[in-house]
Amino acid sequence: MNNNHLINFASDNSAPVAPEIMAALAAVNQGPALGYGNDAVTASFEIRLKEIFECDLRAFPVATGTAANVLGLSVLVPPYGSIYAHRLGHIEIDECGAPEFYTGGAKITLQDGKNGKLDAKELDKVLSQSGAGNVHHVQPAAVSLTQTTECGTVYTADEVFAISETAKAHGLGVHMDGARFANAVVSLGCAPADTTVKAGVDVLSLGATKNGAMAVEAVVFFNKEKAQEFEFRRKRGAHLFSKMRYLSAQLDAYFTDGLWLEFARHANEMASRLATGITLSKNANLMYPVEANMVFTKVSSEAMTNLEKSNVLFYPEGPKEASTIRLVASWNTTAEEVDAVLALIG
Amino acid sequence: MNNNHLINFASDNSAPVAPEIMAALAAVNQGPALGYGNDAVTASFEIRLKEIFECDLRAFPVATGTAANVLGLSVLVPPYGSIYAHRLGHIEIDECGAPEFYTGGAKITLQDGKNGKLDAKELDKVLSQSGAGNVHHVQPAAVSLTQTTECGTVYTADEVFAISETAKAHGLGVHMDGARFANAVVSLGCAPADTTVKAGVDVLSLGATKNGAMAVEAVVFFNKEKAQEFEFRRKRGAHLFSKMRYLSAQLDAYFTDGLWLEFARHANEMASRLATGITLSKNANLMYPVEANMVFTKVSSEAMTNLEKSNVLFYPEGPKEASTIRLVASWNTTAEEVDAVLALIG
């Protein structure tokens, strides 16, 4: 079961768990602890988040990114509601209908937008014609935006703010899918609050699994009122862990001494190194600006063949014959691994 | 965060993770692995279960007992269906409506029964008057029984078989909530298959979390046809882990060399020691036969006061003034801890 000979660019969730997280799990594994979050480390991680986001908040651990997204959305969106999201959004493409399930049947209304980003002006136009108040139509209830986007780009704080402002002007809540939020914060060089609570986000899915943790995300409510029913929804979604301390310990370590940003910075740097190499190569082109830890590239068919025959793990984007691929850098990606991929591309 | 001075009889899920499980997590944490179950250890644990249950089957890891129960039930029960379960069942009392959520609104039809057990004859009578086929009534779809029961008793293989036979005669599927299945197997001294696949069970929630694991249960389908839609339901329930290997590794270790039965045997023995002491005490009485790792006892008010002032963790059953409590032994409960509790009871 030793896969160390493989080079992982398939996904940041194919990477192993960081030693600091493993150590935290070992450290919390002492004696008994009351279940379901009534333990010391669950309290501790929430305090860390209050410091990091410079505000009062409620934060709850769940084990998957989809759970974080859909439980967060379920408190913003009634069954007869609609979620405005990008056509490429994880909630639309990759969650097998979980948002529809958890909201009791709400709709996702798909938006286009360059580089995987929603556009505030376009959103305003669409919401103005959305049929709000008309009983025949689902009712606009939330905007969900992804930070880092599915294209590996990053919203600026101003862009998030413009979207939130538009959403609120039309009475919608704002959810951020932050599965790769750490990568965005590092990319922007801003405070975590700048692109979230200060930019109008109500609920944040704050990822850790893709950035060195084993399996944990925090659902963060900046609007604490909205958090009230969350706990019932989490339990009935079967996402309340009895041995909660093992989720919380991961988050507690992750948010200690900037570990989360350190990992993200490294992954971003590796992606940047990869992007630079691709820019210089005549066998590959970047499909989107590389602003975080993901690189989308169209490679020559020769390069594609080289990669396919190699020990590099990666996923094609779209049909195979298009030779477009996604390469994701992780907390433990090495410069040697990046260079090995670049050598294969040529 | 060292709670070693506390004596845990609150729940087996308040116990820490066993060292063998922690070691398995460390061992699997090598290099990359494809996500979502496409890894070697996920394949391995399923093979172990085929050997243990002496039959072909499908088995899927999920992280909570509630998830195992309700995802299993969701493939047996249509939205207009009904689940027949004991009034004390975990699915009725302690899952905040998760079965209703995952089935799309099915009903739980509650049954009485001595010592937490359903009775086949009574079930037959109730099902005969259930309005099956009548469009005004929800349609009986599944029986769910708990092994070890919520009262700490254990169904014999014959009892399970009689219930399954009744269920199948009326066209219902059979689900077993086996959060403490290991304790029941040890208690019965039977093969795991005897009280499940050979006794007519279709879907088993096979617990590990309460018996030394960190957070994992297996949903086992003896009726493989019923497994087909499970994977879609798991994903859309947000219970498909990207880093699945860390769930599967727990199960793989748990089911290796009889570790699961060893832990359960120990917990049962500690409960038995406790029960023996209570039987001898004039300050306490057993409420149910002690057949696994749970002891329900009514204690004198003096004993209650002693326990409350002590370092023993436990939960009252029912109103406090009744002085009825639940004491649960775990994989790591020591004879000294049992004796300390008995000393407090007097």
Place this chain on the structure above:
Amino acid sequence: MNNNHLINFASDNSAPVAPEIMAALAAVNQGPALGYGNDAVTASFEIRLKEIFECDLRAFPVATGTAANVLGLSVLVPPYGSIYAHRLGHIEIDECGAPEFYTGGAKITLQDGKNGKLDAKELDKVLSQSGAGNVHHVQPAAVSLTQTTECGTVYTADEVFAISETAKAHGLGVHMDGARFANAVVSLGCAPADTTVKAGVDVLSLGATKNGAMAVEAVVFFNKEKAQEFEFRRKRGAHLFSKMRYLSAQLDAYFTDGLWLEFARHANEMASRLATGITLSKNANLMYPVEANMVFTKVSSEAMTNLEKSNVLFYPEGPKEASTIRLVASWNTTAEEVDAVLALIG
């Protein structure tokens, strides 16, 4: 298709439509009218209800009693909520899980109670132990009581008030299933407001179908705030009629000049005549006090045979061998029909 030779005691919904209602349908069938309730007669019937209930309110026509019940409940009860209702309640027994469907998976918590009535003191006791606020349990959200009850008895205004007071003390909303509300009002000789808005009811399913209409009920919101989301839920439940005027015209006629009470008074009188006869017969006993238009009686096996061979339509209650039957009087039941049944009983 002339069934005039049959004597209907099967149900008040087996009776034909009253001529006044048919006339109203003919009268409204003139020229075009905008759909979905934007017509004059829909506005008119709501005004009539404001007068009848002596208060401001919102009222919406739907076509079935189940729709009225479950749409009304859906705005009171969250998916993780629980509805407290009598074990014999229509919402539990006869709606094939519609309440669970429309609430998104809430639970119905069943209560016992003499003569089909909930008891305020018992309810208070149960609610005190309901686990409100505990994340493991569904959250008490509404009480639903049936007026006239499923046993043909009627809550006094004081009884309704006591239940509402208890419900509100625990933070629950109050729903009344008034499929036979007119019969109760006549029976009590009170104002319609006395046993509803003045007694703490939030939402009333106000029946007409069983009392001479073709197919229409009003969902009445005394708590207008709760009405806000009703319209979206009605539409998405597929219960918003395009040609709404034909629902509203029935209600408008029904509530004009006391027609609804006149029909109910007649039906009650016929049931009373039947009950008197049964009391005098040595071949039959009443099972419940006869306070409205339903008579539950246990008859001798000879009487049962006579009835079965006759042209009287009726339903057995429970297993056939018990010889317990339900006889329902309608707006068009005649004294001769009552006497014919009594003659058959002997």
Place this chain on the structure above:
Amino acid sequence: MNNNHLINFASDNSAPVAPEIMAALAAVNQGPALGYGNDAVTASFEIRLKEIFECDLRAFPVATGTAANVLGLSVLVPPYGSIYAHRLGHIEIDECGAPEFYTGGAKITLQDGKNGKLDAKELDKVLSQSGAGNVHHVQPAAVSLTQTTECGTVYTADEVFAISETAKAHGLGVHMDGARFANAVVSLGCAPADTTVKAGVDVLSLGATKNGAMAVEAVVFFNKEKAQEFEFRRKRGAHLFSKMRYLSAQLDAYFTDGLWLEFARHANEMASRLATGITLSKNANLMYPVEANMVFTKVSSEAMTNLEKSNVLFYPEGPKEASTIRLVASWNTTAEEVDAVLALIG
């Protein structure tokens, strides 16, 4: 309440009920009848449909078009499924999320297509990339096409067949929203079976409300196996009428002696007359081919003003300033009314 001075082109559901339907309601209103469809006229109308569609089938009355659509779809589509439909489809735009509600959270995957029609080749391409079998994605489950389309165009039998063939090749069921099915049959001059059962349709929502009835549609299952669970879903959707005979009588009359086709033929002819006039006018242009009873036209701003000030009821399509409107002819539209509209357009 006499609106005879208004000229209705707003919708065919703003028209009154045809005298033949009113007469049928009066005729069925004789004596008692057992409820919930256990009556003679409900049996009768189903027999008529077997004759009309030249095959065995099951047919069920419901009261709204949305109910027909979503109940029909609910038996084809699992909660983790997806419905392929045109972007302009009524199920997407005008049902406030009812399809999502009744399917338990399925998704509608929107397709473009000229003149409101799905295109079989495009559908095949999309389905080939749909992620069928991939657990991360919702699973393609049904195609829903509208006949007459929302643009007033009509699929040929060949076009329906091509779509069905494509759907079935990918394992999907086929639903037809036939709110204006009669208009399509008349337009095609084909047998009703040609564009449905013979063209691969599994479930048909067969409308009557928009074509002279009061409030009734038939859900027709050509695939009888799929009908099995329908009855439970109808009841729990609160769409099972106790006094069913009044729904069935409408359908029975509607399908007698070609009444349904006679009404549709008239409406189509009036729309055709209108279209011809518009084609000749220099103040208006047709937006789509006029193949049934709906005319979409862009008019001059002067014509728009004339229409707005007149006694003609109509709806704008899109923003008012675009001067695009929908004009719908009904069973009772007169040539004089058409000519009056044409005169206003000029």
